[in-house]
Amino acid sequence: MAAIESTQPRAVKRAARRAMRVGRLHQWHMRAGLWIALAVMLWALSGLGHPVLSRFNPKPQAFLPPLAPLSLSGLLSPQAALQAADLDRFQALRLWQADGEDPVYRVETQGQAYWIDARTGSLHPEGERAWAERLARHYAGDPGSPIAHARLLHSFNNDYHYIDRLLPVWEIGFNRPDGLRAYVDPASGRLATLTDRRKDWTGKLFRWMHSWSPIQPSPWVRGLMLGLLLTIAAVALAGLTVYARLWRRGTLTGWRPAGVRWHRRLGVPAAVVAVALSLSGALHLAVKSWQGDPTAPAATLSFATAELRAPLPTLIRTLASGGLIVALVLTRLDGRPAWIAVPEAAPAAPTGHAHGPHGNAPSEPPVDRYLDAISGEVIPDGLTRHATALARQHADLPPGTAMEVHPVHHFDEDYGFAFKRLPVMAVTLPERPDETWYVETRTGALAAHVTPLSRLEGWVFGTVHKWSFLDGTLGKTGRETLQSLAALALVLTAGLGVARHFSRWRRNAG
Numbered sequence: 001m002a003a004i005e006s007t008q009p010r011a012v013k014r015a016a017r018r019a020m021r022v023g024r025l026h027q028w029h030m031r032a033g034l035w036i037a038l039a040v041m042l043w044a045l046s047g048l049g050h051p052v053l054s055r056f057n058p059k060p061q062a063f064l065p066p067l068a069p070l071s072l073s074g075l076l077s078p079q080a081a082l083q084a085a086d087l088d089r090f091q092a093l094r095l096w097q098a099d100g101e102d103p104v105y106r107v108e109t110q111g112q113a114y115w116i117d118a119r120t121g122s123l124h125p126e127g128e129r130a131w132a133e134r135l136a137r138h139y140a141g142d143p144g145s146p147i148a149h150a151r152l153l154h155s156f157n158n159d160y161h162y163i164d165r166l167l168p169v170w171e172i173g174f175n176r177p178d179g180l181r182a183y184v185d186p187a188s189g190r191l192a193t194l195t196d197r198r199k200d201w202t203g204k205l206f207r208w209m210h211s212w213s214p215i216q217p218s219p220w221v222r223g224l225m226l227g228l229l230l231t232i233a234a235v236a237l238a239g240l241t242v243y244a245r246l247w248r249r250g251t252l253t254g255w256r257p258a259g260v261r262w263h264r265r266l267g268v269p270a271a272v273v274a275v276a277l278s279l280s281g282a283l284h285l286a287v288k289s290w291q292g293d294p295t296a297p298a299a300t301l302s303f304a305t306a307e308l309r310a311p312l313p314t315l316i317r318t319l320a321s322g323g324l325i326v327a328l329v330l331t332r333l334d335g336r337p338a339w340i341a342v343p344e345a346a347p348a349a350p351t352g353h354a355h356g357p358h359g360n361a362p363s364e365p366p367v368d369r370y371l372d373a374i375s376g377e378v379i380p381d382g383l384t385r386h387a388t389a390l391a392r393q394h395a396d397l398p399p400g401t402a403m404e405v406h407p408v409h410h411f412d413e414d415y416g417f418a419f420k421r422l423p424v425m426a427v428t429l430p431e432r433p434d435e436t437w438y439v440e441t442r443t444g445a446l447a448a449h450v451t452p453l454s455r456l457e458g459w460v461f462g463t464v465h466k467w468s469f470l471d472g473t474l475g476k477t478g479r480e481t482l483q484s485l486a487a488l489a490l491v492l493t494a495g496l497g498v499a500r501h502f503s504r505w506r507r508n509a510g
Helices: 001-055 078-084 126-142 197-210 220-247 256-293 312-322 382-394 450-464 468-509
Strands: 092-098 102-108 112-117 146-155 168-176 181-185 190-195 325-334 336-343 368-371 406-409 426-430 434-438 445-450
Touching: 001 197, 001 220, 001 256, 001 468, 078 092, 078 102, 078 112, 102 126, 112 126, 112 197, 112 450, 126 146, 126 181, 126 190, 190 197, 220 256, 256 468, 312 368, 325 382, 336 382, 368 382, 382 406, 382 426, 382 434, 382 445, 445 450, 450 468
Parallel strands: none
Antiparallel strands: 092 102, 092 325, 102 112, 146 168, 168 181, 181 190, 325 336, 336 368, 406 426, 426 434, 434 445
């Protein structure tokens, strides 16, 4: 009997200490939750609104540029066309044919684009702007509205953002009630994005709430956001711990105000969501800050008109033997000028979000062929060799070989929609076998550089933050509906917690 009585005080003390720890944890949960509530509600509301608002954004009416199969009859040779325009040096050259028009050479030199008729050699002084306007009408599906303005952008701004990647682009504004604008890349004929007044203000609202765009990005701002994300995870875990302890003690069944009851009911699933979203968001922010920009523009090339010595009949014969093409793009391979023959039905980047392999993905077309611009003959394995050379250049490695090279024609978990460019070549180098360089051979740009860390972060962000694993079962609409309900639960939980805190403060003050 004495032994039993001696153990009872110890058990009571242990229970009292546990209750005190739970009470302290509860107090910290409430106080810290008050400080982070605004950030939680801003991030949750932006997540709640994004799928809804994005459905009202303007949608393109086409996904490929309006190019026709290139007619090879009656062409001037590239050298003859350039000489007719009195151009002896230049940085870029393309040959293509828009639907219903004659083929043209588009030449870039000293920051200016020249359009040369490929059959007569005459210059089209307004060719660049006319092409930009045609592209804008083509993608917007608007053949008749007057053009309000047209300007060439060489940098991103408050209306055209880094997420759209492509530069330089033409901004073509239509004189319409919705203020529709199209941003088009004249060199490739691609659409960068469509926007209107609704998308302007909803996009700005989203960036203000989700990325804190009014605050100039800096290490201090990123550090504050990272600290808040980690604190949100800690507060949510503390709330779950307190709930579990109270449930084990059987103290959840007593009478509580309605706000407290709903805070607890919503809090359990909301806390799980908060931990997942905040930790995956923190990893995304940390990796992005640590590794920097995984893309890089193409190096500027230089050509002399005299280099393009390939006889035109040889070029035409070589091209005719490989099927229809829609463009010829001049590049350099192993120091020599080379033509990239772009096959018909080449893909363009989808303009809707695609999280993983379930997004809008064009079918895989034939791969590009390479022709020597001096001899006119086919370059064996030209695409693989060019992709390898570009990857090694962007990796700051000397010329050499690659372990693996393969084309990528759609977005997936490794190469996501955010990188914008398609098609690209994925290259793995022997010096760094765990990394992948995605290069756009037609422009020379580095579309993405994926490391083991960024690959892990991309998988976590897609799976845990964006819930892409649900696309296969629920579809995009079902996934976004579930995400919106989870975001709403977060907002209500945080709001009820703040309301409870102020209710207790007023009661104690009175």
